[in-house]
Amino acid sequence: MEKIKLNIKIFFEGAYLSYVGLFRWLRPATYFATLVFSPLTQMLFFVLIGTYADGSSHAYFYVIGNALMNAAMSGIYGVTMSIGGERWSGTLPYLFGAPANRMSLFIGRAFMHILNGMVGVVTGLLWGWLLFNMDYSATSPWALFLTILVTTFSTAGLGLLMGCIGLITRNVMFVNNTVYFILLLFSGANLELSSLPVWMQVVSKFLPLTRGIASARLIIAGHSLAEVGSLLLEELAIGTFYALLGYTLFRWFEFVAKKRGTLEVF
């Protein structure tokens, strides 16, 4: 019992402190610039290309897709930097030297970013309502909430894996920017997946976000949670798979780095 309590404490303390550490410069203006202004401008760009191509009646497609991309903004960039940043800020030896439970410590790094991502998605949907007259009257709020939660979790799962890759590469920004843009391309945020070449449709099935975006579109169109249940379960499974893969890599990296004494080698 004591052990469980301790692990829960490590989980939440680690989550909070890594978040504060990442946003050590955290000020309202910085938060606004990173998590409100930047996603808004990206959404505007793609929604405007989309409406130029398909007319304003199709704006909902792009608004929902790009609002859900905000989950990836936190899940990929935030989580990758939380994990990868340990190496840059020289705290990795302390982290690996501590007797703390590794799973609590590792998964905890994603916790605050999942909450952040959810706020980002809701903000994106609100921008859609304000700027593009999105209609949410047929939407079940709880179903949408669950979709957003599962989608942010699954992108954070991929972020955990990318964070581990950030531990063994110098080019963290290259890694997370590339992954983010791959998600933008393959997840169906801006392109109808059925219109893409078959190989791209196959790739999209192995990525987080794809099913989350599809679910959100269905729920906002008035479908029930039961109708998107299987999509959400698959999204959850994909996120869990990436998180576990990331954890395995994390433990392997710890083992090899300790053995070879390469914890801080760049």
Add this chain to the structure above:
Amino acid sequence: MTGWQKITRNVRVISMAFEIEMRQSFTDAFVLFGIIVQPMIVAFMALWMLRDQVADYAIFVVVGSGMTGLWTTLLFQGGNSITGERWTGTLEPLACAPAPLRVVVTGKLLADITQSLFSIIFCYAFISILMGLPVTIAKPWLFAGSIVLTIIAFIAFGMIIGPLFILNPDFQRFQNGLEFVVYVLSGFLFPIALLPMWTTPLSYILTPYWAARALHAASSGSGSNEEIFFCWGMLVLFSVLYFFLSKYLFRVVLRKAREDATLNMQ
């Protein structure tokens, strides 16, 4: 020092700064992301989204996506042209050196813009060779002239961004958001007529807008020669204005470095 000696010295400083910046940037994976990965993904998405909408859409997308690469590189590389020196601890020695800081930054920006022109070449190759779409430039000489003026105009713009980022950290906080703001306001991939009327003056004061207009008109042949010459005139006018403004900004930066000695404080 005579006028001629001054010119010779400045050319030498520019060429050295150009060479060093080129060597440093080509080892930076993030730069490669900005000039290859991102423009190609944006090109693919725009191509897919606009295929039924725009006549001559292939060349329109080549130019528009290439411009996104150009602007992204300028914003991140040019914006950090002075801040980067601070991070590496070389800003104050640079400010004290007899070579004018403005001239050094000009050389660095020239290297950044030259590199980012590859984004247009990569987009061209991607769309023409891999996608097999016909990409022809309707007015090659006017297109070449527009490219030259675009380079000058982007350098002039970079001469403002660099000092602004170091003088006011709030600008730097909005760096990610500014990327897409300029994509939107400059009409890289859709006409600015889609935007609210109040944003039009903002587009008009941005050289990327005039550059995109000239390049789109010359590449697709959609604009008359008079329209292209008008855009050239606006590019020259704003470049001159930007250079004068940058002169003032650099003076403030140097004063901070030499009198206040606060430049290295972050």
